[in-house]
Amino acid sequence: MSAMTAVATPVATGKRAGRATPSRYRAYTVGAGAALVLVAITASALIVSLSDRTDRVRDQTGPVLVATQQLYSSLAEADAAATAVQLSGADENREQRRFYEQALERSTQQIERVATLIGNDPPAHQALQSIAAELTTYAGVVETARAQNKAGSAAANATLTSALDLMRSGIGQDVAQLTSISERHLADDYKRPVANIAVAVLSVVASLVVLVALQRFIMRRAHRLINIPIAVGTLAVLLLGIWMLLAETGQRRDLRSASSNGYASISATARIQGVAYRAKADESLALLGSGAVGSFASFEQGVRTLAARDITSADAQQIRDGLAVAGEGLLFDAARLADSPRERYAAAEMLIRWQRYRDTNRAIQAAATSGDRETARLTATTTGNQAFNGFNLAVESVVQDNTTQFEDLLASAGHRLRYLRVSAPLIPLVALVLMLWGAQMRINEYR
Template sequence: MVSSLQTVEVSPVAPREVVGWLRHYDWGTMPGKLRVIQVVLVLGLAIAGAVGVYAAIARVSATVDIAEHLEPLNANVTTLYRSLADADATVAAGYLSGGLEPTEMQIRYGRDIEAATASLAQASTQTDGELVTAKRIADITSELPTYTGLVERARVNNRQGLAVGVSYLRRASDRMQDAILPAAAELQRRQATRLDDAYHRAGSVHFVALAVGGISLAGLIWAQAFLFQRTHRVFNIGLVTASGALLAGLAWWTIAGVVSTNSLDRALGHSQSVSDALAPAQIAALQARAVESLELVTRTAGPNEPDFDAQMQLLDRDNGAGGALGAAQHFATDQQGVGLVREAVTDARDYVAAHRQVRQLDDAGDYTQAVDAAVNPHHPGAAATFDRLDLALTAAADHERAAFTGDIGGAHSWLTGLPIGTGGLALVAVVGVTWGVQRRLEEYR
């Protein structure tokens, strides 16, 4: 078999066609310039839309994280902290009654332990993998049964009239003050830090998104001026549509950003009022109350009185100018909030005066009257004034929480739809540029 080698000649493409194709996209020609303008504007608008959507999603996500995750966890931790401190104060006051504690004190102690247990259970499902937070919750969960066990031993011995019950009560209180409450305090501090970070993310102004959008708008204006100079046509419907869509997006971004940031700032103030002022005020008051009761139980006022004074200094200094209540007045943003805090300041002052009367009675040897003033809510003494203080602090905290709910909801409502709206307006702008420039290109065919 003989194979032959064939040579195939490839005729060159006509130079005229290549040159014509190149000239069609040559920057020096009007069609080429229009193509470049079209590509640059489309890319700029696409980038502006992508950056805007990403930034909007980040803000919405942070706001939702605050409202649905971090703030509920913070509220659980605050409830946990307060319930534990109240349980310790209640059981010490109940012990003073001798024998069987009053029914209302038993109910209050049981309610506190149930609330603490429920808060621990809820908080354990909301840690979001945060190891230190989970560890502190586990520490409190493991310590709480030990505390309640010591309390029950103290109660049993007290009902039998055995003095050893005081020792169990002291051990239970030491366990609460030295192990459980410090863990709850650290848990609360960590949650406050996480909340501050989330507020920063939710309220941060994304200057990159605004800058890219502004540059794209400037490009659109320049393109329309360029076309007017070349074609003497005042409007290009596509570019005008794109400019309107982009301008609407920037306006939406700016207004929603400013209003939502203001709402977030107010929400942060209400949240800080509870976590940084009113909750510490409640804890300080409850710990002072526990010290007062333990002084009478153990008959050791001298060594413990500085602890009472220290807690009351944390609560209030200089008649509301300092301490936790001073901070609460600083955070309060309306007349009702200020009024509730001032009421607590008055109640704190009255409680200190009532405590001094308890100490005077005890020091004078009138132990029975001192105990009655300390634990009888119907006596115009420490028990009644403390209950008023506790109610005032609770009312102030509830007011701030309600205000927080309104403000965080307002911030979220302003951001709702911003990611989809940003993307949709960017798409309208891209289509407008593509169509508007394409109409001018068709005139050169």
């Protein structure tokens, strides 16, 4: 009897541990669930931020930059055409007059386009209003000079010169300010959302740590190698993190390329057009007897800015072949920026066309300095205009290629994120469902 009373009743330690395990499952589940919800929120916020940045560059900042450069070229073309019309005499060169009117109309349209896209930026709108007002004044002065020229007034050239001074000083400074504002907007849009990226990465890492901890806990308690739903959810979150990293890196690379290749080339060709148009206007002013007292000094300065030396057929072939070509000036710089066969061929043609115009100008200067200004004027208004128009068409071809490249790179940056807008919040939520399913499977074993 005493032996029987000495036997201790076994403690049901297994049952107590079993009852505690579902509670620990639920605790892990709550932690993992909170981490996955955080991933859904932070990943979604990151992708929205990246998408908004790309959309803003593609739909607003980029078009504003392109339109601003086009405005710069159009205003310079108006200058060149106005002086060419004046040079042709009272009868006027109809083609040059048409070029002037078209350039003026394009300028107005480009001002309106920039005003529509620039957004809430008081300094930019103030610059645009100033450009629009000065452009109206400029057009009025040009028409006054035109009327004086038709009437044979000696004041016509001085009046035209005052219009060109307004274009090059007042309007030119406002356009430069507008370009600076637009480029600052582009730089702001290119900034990485570092805070959003850091929070998203940390939330992904935290969720992976919690999910792996839950998987290890289940392995120890249930003596199973792997919980498939939780493993799939963990893999999905890991792949989402890698996907977002690759998308952000690729987007940043495309945006940088759009800036360094696309926009840099657009800006370079716009400067080429601007300097070339100014040089053409200076040529006309020299033949009119105004502008540096009838000399070609201003023209030669513009020529040196474009190309410090003559361009040869060998130079053009080197550019087509993608080989480095020696030379100083905007034209050589633009050729070095060309990074595709199509762009290199267009750049080579642009340089050849400029050299043809340059050679024609030498004949014009030779006639003018020998005292035969009538022959010089006739050459300038016929062969000279034709050569310059050929050069301008070649520049327009380069501009079109550069604009297409710029737009394609911006589109590529946007495409890298197109599926992530939905996937960023969806994948963590799917992983949450899988995690709950996997945990519940183990909890059910204790019922």
